[in-house]
Amino acid sequence: xxxxxxxxxxxxxxxxxxxxxxxxxxxxxxxxxxxxxxxxxxxxxxxxxxxxxxxxxxxxxxxxxxxxxxxxxxxxxxxxxxxxxxxxxxxxxxxxxxxxxxxxxxxxxxxxxxxxxxxxxxxxxxxxxxxxxxxxxxxxxxxxxxxxxxxxxxxxxxxxxxxxxxxxxxxxxxxxxxxxxxxxxxxxxxxxxxxxxxxxxxxxxxxxxxxxxxxxxxxxxxxxxxxxxxxxxxxxxxxxxxxxxxxxxxxxxxxxxxxxxxxxxxxxxxxxxxxxxxxxxxxxxxxxxxxxxxxxxxxxxxxxxxxxxxxxxxxxxxxxxxxxxxxxxxxxxxxxxxxxxxxxxxxxxxxxxxxxxxxxxxxxxxxxxxxxxxxxxxxxxxxxxxxxxxxxxxxxxxxxxxxxxxxxxxxxxxxxxxxxxxxxxxxxxxxxxxxxxxxxxxxxxxxxxxxxxxxxxxxxxxxxxxxxxxxxxxxxxxxxxxxxxxxxxxx
Amino acid sequence: xxxxxxxxxxxxxxxxxxxxxxxxxxxxxxxxxxxxxxxxxxxxxxxxxxxxxxxxxxxxxxxxxxxxxxxxx
Numbered sequence: 297x298x299x300x301x302x303x304x305x306x307x308x309x310x311x312x313x314x315x316x317x318x319x320x321x322x323x324x325x326x327x328x329x330x331x332x333x334x335x336x337x338x339x340x341x342x343x344x345x346x347x348x349x350x351x352x353x354x355x356x357x358x359x360x361x362x363x364x365x366x367x368x369x370x371x372x373x374x375x376x377x378x379x380x381x382x383x384x385x386x387x388x389x390x391x392x393x394x395x396x397x398x399x400x401x402x403x404x405x406x407x408x409x410x411x412x413x414x415x416x417x418x419x420x421x422x423x424x425x426x427x428x429x430x431x432x433x434x435x436x437x438x439x440x441x442x443x444x445x446x447x448x449x450x451x452x453x454x455x456x457x458x459x460x461x462x463x464x465x466x467x468x469x470x471x472x473x474x475x476x477x478x479x480x481x482x483x484x485x486x487x488x489x490x491x492x493x494x495x496x497x498x499x500x501x502x503x504x505x506x507x508x509x510x511x512x513x514x515x516x517x518x519x520x521x522x523x524x525x526x527x528x529x530x531x532x533x534x535x536x537x538x539x540x541x542x543x544x545x546x547x548x549x550x551x552x553x554x555x556x557x558x559x560x561x562x563x564x565x566x567x568x569x570x571x572x573x574x575x576x577x578x579x580x581x582x583x584x585x586x587x588x589x590x591x592x593x594x595x596x597x598x599x600x601x602x603x604x605x606x607x608x609x610x611x612x613x614x615x616x617x618x619x620x621x622x623x624x625x626x627x628x629x630x631x632x633x634x635x636x637x638x639x640x641x642x643x644x645x646x647x648x649x650x651x652x653x654x655x656x657x658x659x660x661x662x663x664x665x666x667x668x669x670x671x672x673x674x675x676x677x678x679x680x681x682x683x684x685x686x687x688x689x690x691x692x693x694x695x696x697x698x699x700x701x702x703x704x705x706x707x708x709x710x711x712x713x714x715x716x717x718x719x720x721x722x723x724x725x726x727x728x729x730x731x732x733x734x735x736x737x738x739x740x741x742x743x744x745x746x747x748x749x750x751x752x753x754x755x756x757x758x759x760x761x762x763x764x765x766x767x768x769x770x771x772x773x774x775x776x777x778x779x780x781x782x783x784x785x786x787x
Numbered sequence: 788x789x790x791x792x793x794x795x796x797x798x799x800x801x802x803x804x805x806x807x808x809x810x811x812x813x814x815x816x817x818x819x820x821x822x823x824x825x826x827x828x829x830x831x832x833x834x835x836x837x838x839x840x841x842x843x844x845x846x847x848x849x850x851x852x853x854x855x856x857x858x859x860x
Contacts, residue, residue: 325812328808328833329833332837336838343797344798443825450827553827554817560813591846595842595844595845595846599838599839599842
């Protein structure tokens with residue numbers, strides 16, 4: 297893999313690109329850390345240590361371990377991004393399966409149709425240009441530069457529903473919220489159910505909590521007070537009041553900008569996960585041969601993506617503070633955050649451009665991931681990357697799995713962490729023998745799977761909290777130790 | 788022992804840029820929240836300075852060395 301554009305396309309999948317503005321909007325400083333690590337991790341991974349020289353080590357000694365691990369990693373990354381497409385479709389009012397079929401079908405067609413296989417750089421450039429154009433249009437319409445926009449967000453006394461918000465104008469179905477954040481109210485708020493339905497809430501009466509269920513007729517309203525909370529599972533359409541605080545939002549812009557950071561170890565865990573994941577995804581089993589200034593260009597592309605993410609998050613918070621309602625999820629960042637800023641049909645055009653940019657980024661990533669896997673083929677022919685049956689299976693499986701909503705960012709972290717624990721150490725410090733790398737990789741993977749299983753069971757917290765939240769924090773160092781021991785044993 | 792290459796220097800500098808963010812965030816009395824020209828110190832560092840420095844480090848220290856001129860030139 298020698299093209300800077302392909303490296304960027306492998307790393308900057310839509311899920312990763314959108315995770316940064318989502319984290320920035322949700323918790324400013326923690327999102328900043330995520331964006332910084334996403335920007336720097338691939339550079340560190342690509343520049344670290346030495347490449348395996350061509351012909352170094354015995355080809356007979358190669359194992360299928362890196363191929364199988366990366367195949368699973370690519371499959372999970374496709375799953376995460378196709379699930380995101382389903383979320384976007386559902387958020388914008390279409391059927392979930394429609395977003396999934398369009399995305400998975402286009403991805404598979406592009407990987408199967410030979411003449412289009414070299415289009416990843418063009419698609420990535422299109423996605424970047426369109427994303428930047430829409431952002432500039434937003435900034436121009438608001439007449440605010442990015443720093444002035446940040447200052448406005450950071451000095452807001454509270455995040456309130458704008459009168460143009462779809463949650464205020466016509467209301468939206470609560471069922472589309474799946475961020476997991478509680479819908480807790482900080483002030484008296486009158487809610488209207490335009491189509492009626494059943495609303496369940498936990499109300500606070502003095503110090504006593506009570507679960508209440510209202511059956512609302514179409515147009516009927518109910519008033520919740522500070523401390524009340526809408527229960528999970530309410531799926532009716534609700535209309536909120538304009539100029540009232542968004543439930544679940546930070547108390548003020550200042551608290552958003554200067555929120556207390558997570559524990560240091562959790563930040564380190566995120567960094568180790570992304571660093572090891574970048575090493576596995578971009579280097580494992582390859583001899584990276586970039587043009588002389590390749591890493592400079594890659595760094596420029598990553599910087600552009602990070603700047604876009606920061607500006608997008610800030611403009612979104614100015615125009616659509618209702619992002620906080622129910623927790624910020626990735627698909628909401630693909631909706632143009634300007635409900636009253638543009639007249640039709642300009643608004644629809646910008647929204648379509650934004651979706652086209654997302655699709656182009658996904659297609660570029662799919663092509664680059666296919667090529668990445670093909671480059672690993674031990675026969676040198678790249679058959680893995682060209683097998684239409686295999687890719688139909690991957691896209692089909694990912695599309696089927698995406699029918700059930702999952703958190704795309706959590707899936708991507710799982711894929712990167714698993715690949716990082718299994719392949720990261722050997723990618724950064726390549727041993728002479730494939731079996732040495734495979735042995736260390738299996739040990740790292742076992743540790744990762746064990747900790748990930750604990751995470752999936754919902755356990756966590758305590759001194760092991762960071763290791764359970766980011767299993768690669770332990771798996772990658774354990775894999776590196778195993779690699780070191782195995783290399784010493786081989787001498 | 789492997790020689791220290793310009794790439795090693797670059798990798799160390801990138802790691803230091805990351806560490807700088809953690810250190811800045813850990814300063815007492817929320818010193819990183821001090822506003823300078825519209826942005827807090829933490830946002831200046833994490834959102835502007837560190838990523839731009841990373842590009843400069845990549846250009847200056849991570850570029851492949853120029854190939855040696857051939858002897859028949």
